[in-house]
Amino acid sequence: MNTRPLIASAGAAITLLALAGCVPNSPAGGDTAAITVDSTTDDCVVSATTATSGTLTFSVTNSGDQVTEFYLLADDGLRIVGEVENVGPGISRDLVVQAQPGDYFTVCKPGMVGDGVGRASFSVTGDKVELAGDVQDQVDAAAANYVAYVKDQVGQLVVGTQTFVDAYVSDTPAPGGESAADLYAITRANYERIEPVAESFGDLDPAIDFREADVPPEDEWTGWHRIEKDLFPPTAEENGGTEYVPLTADERTYYADKLVADTQLLYDAVNDPEYTVTIDAISNGAIGLLEEVASGKITGEEEIWSHTDLWDFQANLEGARVAYEGVRDIVETKDPELVTTIDDRFASLESTLAEYGSLDEGFVYYDELSTDQVKQLADGVSALSEPLSRLTATLVG
Secondary structure (H helix, E strand, O other), X not given: OOOOOOOOOOXXXXXXXXXXXXXXXXXXXXXXXXXXXXXXXXXXXXXXXXXXXXXXXXXXXXXXOOOEEXXXXXXXXXXXXEEEEEEOOOOEEEEEEEEOOEEEEEEEOHHHOOOOEEEEEXXXXXXXXXXXXXXXXXXXXXXXHHHHHHXXXXXXXXXXXXXXXXXXXXXXXXXXXXXXXXXXXXXXXXXXXXXXXXXXXXOHHHHHHOOHHHOOOOOOOOOHHHHHHHHOOOOOHHHXXXXXXXXXXXXXXXXXXXXXXXXXXXXXXXXXXXXXXOHHHHHHHHHHHHHHHHHHHOOOOOOOOOOOXXXXXXXXXXXXXXXXXXXXXXXXXXXXXXXXXXXXXXXXHHXXXXXXXXXXXXXXXXXXXXXXXXXXXXXXXXXXXXXXXXXXXXXXX
């Protein structure tokens, strides 16, 4: 099952300095040699699990038979704070970062798709490092790291979607024993974390994620929610008084293949060498994800058949947190009070949502929530949305 650790705190920040081959070995904190990484077919062996704050060099060697990537992730297990990609078999490349004290994860990704292998904890001790460079350096680093994050999420989505549709079409459990219904909500999390990116590519989001109520009469309804309705068939009363007719085997295959193809188009788009993001797009993405929660998840309209809205809620919240964290240090220099308020309200909403479950263990189904519980969640969303709505103006002002 494609799960990731949930966001626990704002965490430590790290600034990417270089992502290039043939980078001279810089001292890892007070050490004299680079931290070596051996990426194999099924493991990611890192020579150290701790380092001292400052300049760290990870020397990555690919001992496998597929092109690979190496990531240094923040404490939430989501934010990519440094990566080196396209490391061919038998090749070595270096990742150089300025590391602040805190907890991180290391992971390799043979084939450059999926969850990766050999994920392990990595900690940095010592004093906070004063980062060199001007605001433009921070802007460039934030954009590079967010693009890396988007590519990672979509890469996982490609693999997860294929596993999901295989189980759906065959009506048999996936290799991990999960049914298509079990995989539905957790696989969608990768999409929900970066939904504003998909929306930026015109027709892709409508094809992948439109609800039945959003589709114009003249358009074909495809994507996740078309399959959702078939997996969680409504009663006649829930279906406008009409008995729901399950899809045929050929129809299942058609919609499954269409979802896989459209997801691949999204993957191709974010992996285009020309793809990038602006700093305001990152912050607006954070704002947009909270708007997604307010307009669809908190109303129970997004997952009207499966009632898995809280899974989407969590993923949207995680994606908003990642986008916000990417620009947080820049905003803090301009309006530290705004950052404090956003930090506090993120933590409060995350705590409230955690009362109802997690992506790892599952959530309460939305139709099981009381009116008071829905109001509690809605109030938390509203409390965060107000200061977050000021993020972009502060960032670029």
